[in-house]
Amino acid sequence: MEFTPLLLMLSVLMIPSEAAHTAVSLIVSPSRSQFFKYESVSLSCEDQGSSAGGRVRRNTTKRWLEACPADWGVGTAGSPCSIQDTFPHDTGVYWCESVSGEHSHAVDITVHDGAVILDSPVLPVNQGQAVTLRCLHKDKEATKPFSNFPAAFYKDGSLVRTEAAGEMTIPAVSTSDAGLYRCSNSELEGSPESWLAVRAPPPSLTSPPAPLLSLPRLLCSILVSLPYLVVTALLLERCCRSKGVCSAAKCDEEELY
Known part of the structure; x- marks a missing residue:
């Protein structure tokens, strides 16, 4: 029975959705997705959060949730898992499971006769x-x-x-x-x-810096603001003068008494 893209999609859906966001990753050597019959392939797990590594698991058309080396492959838990002679029934989806239960990105491996x-x-x-x-x-x-x-x-x-x-x-x-x-x-x-x-x-987490004003836009802004600045200055001057007159009159009134 051929491992079709539909079966691959259904198999990936069975793996928890947090798989793509964890620190554990699967390494395949040689790093390719297809192999000839009787070729050898090595699979290992890397966990950035732990030195214990992880366990390689797989889904095939014959069996689901198989673990290496309990159900297939050669090796020990936490070490690279090897398939010395691949066969078409090794075609399936492979991923890593860390000691804490996190899952790596799932990959599709095909063995072609x-x-x-x-x-x-x-x-x-x-x-x-x-x-x-x-x-x-x-x-x-x-x-x-x-x-x-x-x-x-x-x-x-x-x-x-x-x-x-x-x-x-x-x-x-x-x-x-x-x-x-x-x-x-x-x-x-x-x-x-x-x-x-x-x-x-991934989308950038920092916002881009604000663009600087060009010289023409800067001059235009100054010209637009200039009348308001002139009017404000005139009003302030008039206010100060009126306060000065009032203060002088008050002083003269106090001298008379």
């Missing part, structure tokens, strides 16, 4: 970052996957472009580049689809 896979980032990438997608092929004679062959790249089912070297680079990725990607070759079968997640920068 075929000749072509797509090498794409397994973790969300930051907006503005350069991203390179590679179409990898592995035959019976090759010990490692290679990508130096013509490949067509697709996003959400539509052709993006064809690259002779089997690599497609997005110089500055944006949120509009997020989607399902796959690659294919005319002589080989196509790869499965993988989701490229793009993380937008």
